[in-house]
Ligand SMILES: Nc1ncnc2c1ncn2[C@@H]1O[C@H](COP(=O)(O)OP(=O)(O)O)[C@@H](O)[C@H]1O
């Protein structure tokens with residue numbers, strides 16, 4: 448059996464975390480291929496190495512001296528090496544990197560977080576270090592060349608038998624470093640699992656699996672034991688950051704399950720993510736709730752709109768022209784809305800509205816900003832009635848105004864817009880209405 452073990456930034460943040468990783472890897476001979484992120488936060492308020500490296504780039508760009516910042520980063524790696532008695536020459540390698548800081552591409556600079564962490568981890572685990580720049584092949588447009596990547600990964604698998612691979616970056620065939628989106632170490636792990644035909648993709652983090660709500664908003668949310676790829680995608684896209692939203696695709700196509708595990712509590716079962724759940728597994732009405740702030744909704748009103756062919760297409764073409772991707776399009780008979788990410792239209796929303804006025808000739812066009820979207824997700828919702836009533840009832844009872852509602856066509860999610868300032872309270876009241884209620888009912892049934 449082959450297991451890919453990917454350890455996130457929180458799992459490799461310090462020497463203490465490295466020790467836990469070693470225990471986990473050595474406790475199972477199937478864990479021979481390890482992927483690591485850059486050292487993350489050691490405590491709340493600490494900095495992730497990746498964020499510090501992004502800051503280095505900003506300093507370089509604006510010609511601000513970053514000697515002290517680089518020294519802080521070096522110290523993080525040196526502390527790990529010293530505490531674990533590692534011989535890998537941190538100072539020599541780091542000084543070579545820092546000396547040429549202005550000559551490196553911004554992607555190269557950011558990728559060094561994973562590169563240094565993986566080199567240290569390889570020595571500590573006694574495994575070979577494989578540079579992602581040699582095996583994770585990117586096209587120039589930033590997409591992954593899966594064919595070349597698979598050939599190279601299989602080759603290093605045969606040659607090394609086991610290895611440590613840094614996540615989050617790769618390179619084009621001519622050696623230009625490319626990065627995945629933030630959190631992309633999860634994607635590296637998934638691509639490795641797919642390319643070497645692993646049986647399981649383990650994703651080790653700092654929570655005991657996928658939780659039914661963000662633990663920074665809801666106290667001790669219920670953990671999810673089984674979740675489908677579709678549910679997981681809905682939740683991670685809507686902000687449940689435990690697994691990067693693109694990470695399921697490489698493994699889903701070849702049916703490799705993902706297991707989310709906690710490095711700090713390896714004995715906990717965690718969450719299994721796979722194509723479908725078996726009957727009787729986690730029969731909760733909703734699986735989880737997630738959400739994100741700062742969306743913008745542009746409302747277009749035009750009498751007899753439903754009879755005017757091409758109106759929505761023409762409107763969407765305007766957003767496309769400004770390079771803005773559309774999240775949702777709730778529609779009425781004579782009106783519809785276009786919901787987009789606020790950051791994507793920060794500089795263009797008034798130009799977009801002006802173009803809509805000129806090209807669509809609507810009766811009215813208006814904008815609502817500071818909108819938060821919440822998604823209530825559950826594969827069982829389509830089989831049972833009353834879910835939306837319960838969601839809207841919970842929000843209504845709490846006096847939270849719902850600005851928009853839409854449901855995914857598969858009926859596995861209900862998405863609602865609320866004001867940014869109601870965001871956390873909305874998550875809490877929905878959680879309490881569903882999950883806490885179900886826990887009380889389950890407890891009562893057990894007592895009887
Ligand atoms: N629904 C959820 N379930 C679990 N964790 C969540 C959820 N929503 C948000 N999180 C956050 O995701 C974090 C784990 O993701 P991340 O910080 O990327 O970890 P890592 O550094 O291990 O890759 C958790 O510490 C938790 O705060």
Ligand SMILES: N[C@@H](CC(=O)OP(=O)(O)O)C(=O)O
Pocket residue numbers: 454455456457484485487495497498560614615628629630631632633
């Ligand atoms: N280090 C990168 C990639 C990554 O996956 O990190 P983490 O495993 O800490 O989410 C980031 O911070 O985005």
